[in-house]
Amino acid sequence: MTRTSPSPDTADAESAETRVAVSTVIFSLRRDGDENPRLVLPLVKRTRDPHEGLWALPGGWLDAAENLDEAASRTLAETTGLSASYLEQLYAFGDIGRSPSRVVSIVYWALLRSDEVDAQSAAHAAAGDAPENVDWFTATDLPPLAFDHNAIVDYALWRLRNKVGYSRIAHGLLPDAFTLADLREVNEAILDRKLDPANFRRQVENSNTLIPTESFRTGSHRPARLYRYNQDVELADRGPLGRPRSHESSTT
Amino acid sequence: MTRTSPSPDTADAESAETRVAVSTVIFSLRRDGDENPRLVLPLVKRTRDPHEGLWALPGGWLDAAENLDEAASRTLAETTGLSASYLEQLYAFGDIGRSPSRVVSIVYWALLRSDEVDAQSAAHAAAGDAPENVDWFTATDLPPLAFDHNAIVDYALWRLRNKVGYSRIAHGLLPDAFTLADLREVNEAILDRKLDPANFRRQVENSNTLIPTESFRTGSHRPARLYRYNQDVELADRGPLGRPRSHESSTT
DNA sequence: TTTGCTTCTGGTCGCGATGACATTAAGATC
């Protein structure tokens, strides 16, 4: 934890300055009681005055020495202990009334691999150092959040659903090796509708983004072939911006 | 002109604070010598030290009392005297090295109707008060710009081209009434390739975004029917964000 | 007036992507 400035969206009585915060909508996957995967996201309980006690998106003030996406990666690591498999800027929110003081929030959205989240949770449970004030919520069933964070999550969900349609972004939620059924279930969880297994298979095979392995997942009925993600293919076309650099030290 | 703070991206020696600027990539259309429409955008010549003399995107510091899109509308009006037919947030640029001082620029992109731009230019020419330090450039053939503004324009062009594919956004550059050939030429100018007139007609007719009028444009060969834009249809699907409010006074 | 040219407008054809659905393959369980 290297937080060098106070928590974001906090009113600072003596300052009328506009301040810049960076927050992130972090999506991951968790299976419910019926083994159906659901989108989940981590929230942080506020311990200070504006909206104290309410849940809010993870984030922090922008440090003077870090880029925007570095700030997003940093605060993401501070709350989850992990690094994202996908990170993209979502939107800049800066309406006057969204916080008692003037705060412009640069909001990112990210994907975390579900196996990494599970491993991290297990490690915390074993060590008995589960983080305070952080909990995971079902993305489509959130309590009232601090500031305008409910609307922000809604927008992030909309972007995620859109992007799933024309990108192969769902991989970012899965482990290295997975079956086509795994991948289809992720897409179904995001889009909230059933997909035809045969047609889904045809699409992803033609997309050239998956590399079949010689391993199979056994245990129930006919074994399913395991696939890997083709690293040569970008998860999503981001145009001239490309993928964000993952905080290299100082490449002047 | 109600600018209440100094020009953006300007180094302020005594302040190490992060400051927030708002800039806009403003697209419009101008016909060249061969009557082919081309994408053009207004730039402002810098009169202060960082990159003095270079051309830069119109913009300004974020006022304490205005929302982000209001700042974009304001600076757009300050440079062009017009209001945009389409305005959308593009991206927040905040890399450390992009300016001598730390500046986070919230960049918007906008469309201006070509007839309004032409009328404004004619008015300025008649009154002899053409604005200093503002000029229009062909979007695809720009000089070296200040800061990272070349990359920003490239990204805006990429977004515009993408959006043209799945939205009916090209209307934002045209007058109230226009022919299908007008609209097709705009799309051709944006995408930089020829489109089949018959297929283009079929697409736009099926999209239900145009209302045919009983007027025709005559003068050359077979008269072409004039159409109007169907105001009921959003120019582009922006999800839960909707369209930005155009600076209403104070609707608490 | 006739002919030719250009653009507008409507239509056909074939291909590729997609959704709906049938069929076979292969292991698990009883």
Add this chain to the structure above:
DNA sequence: GATCTTAATGTCATCGCGACCAGAAGCAAA
């Protein structure tokens, strides 16, 4: 071994779209 469930393959109709053709309607030159 019979049955069940899921994996994987195949078939078919439809839709959207690009390429292309043909008639309509004005202008201009012969």
